[in-house]
Amino acid sequence: MGLLSTSLAQIFPLRSFSYLRIGSKSPKSPSGKELFSSALLRRKFRELNGEFGRVCPVCARDVYFSEWEGDVDHYFPKSAHPALTFHPYNLLPTCADCNGPKNKFFKDPIDRKDVGAGELRTVFLPYLRAASQEVELDVVESPDVELDLKIAINPGPGGDRWTRKRIENMDRLYNLSSRWSGILEGTYEDIETEGRQKRAEGVTPEEWPVVLREILSAAAKSTGGRSDFIKGVYCSWLLERSDAKLVEIFPYQTLSLPPEEA
Helix, strand or coil, X not given: CHHXXXXXXXXXXXXXXXXXXXXXXXXXXXXXXXXXXXXXXXXXXXXXXXXXXXXXXXXXXXXXXXXXXXXXXXXXXXXXXXXXXXXXXXXXXXXXXXXXCCCCCCCXXXXXXXXXXXXXXXXXXXXXXXXXXXXXXXXXXXXCCCCCEEEEEEECCCCCXXXXXXXXXXXXXXXXXXXXXXXXXXXXXXXXXXXXXXXXXXXXXXXXXXXXXXXXXXXXXXXXXXXXXXHHHHHHHHCCCCHHHHHHHCCCCCCCCCCCCC
16 A cells, blocks of 8 residues: 555645534534535536536436435545545545446545555546546447447547556446446437438438437537437447438338228
8 A cells, every 4th residue: 555655645635624624514613614514626627517517427417415315425435545534636526326336436546456556557546637637538330139239438639558447447447348338229219200200200311311310409508417428429330320320220211001990
């Protein structure tokens, strides 16, 4: 732990913790200044991040960060690193899913096999080395099963030779690729529902490829929450397909008319 402590001290300089407290309320100092609290962290996160301040910064799940909603996770567990228990850079606002027993919970961001000199290079650091600056998401097709799709987290142009290792450790903590992949089936059904509505409005087979691309282009900009976020990734991937492939995935179907009354 000596090497880890030294590395963390360089990244998170240890200062006096006399002004930090964790609690459900935000107490005031003698000067009247609001002291640090978990509620304050959640509220400031929401205020500073605008439209993105209402979603989990890890998985993009819809969560209204307030005094009562959302968790505050000790990114490096306080049981293993007590010196970082109250350090602001170690406190990450997340949703209950990401911080729950099926995902991160008490797990350490640094894998045991990576412990040693330079170990901090193997993990993303929420406030200092964000994953969003190094990764890109893609949709991967199964070679054996038609329309069996998964979300893959890959190194992006902003990464370095350690990015893939960081992705592995992040996915070990939060199971993001599998959780995001589980949303794809519902996303397909959403697009098909929109297409069905367009066909009901009179779109012809000849117009269908253009209209389908319009549906996908609008959805590709979705970022409102976890489902919208993955819908955006999926639709961006679809837009790279040819018109023939898109029509194969979302075929034009003549709507069935209700039976005539006798």
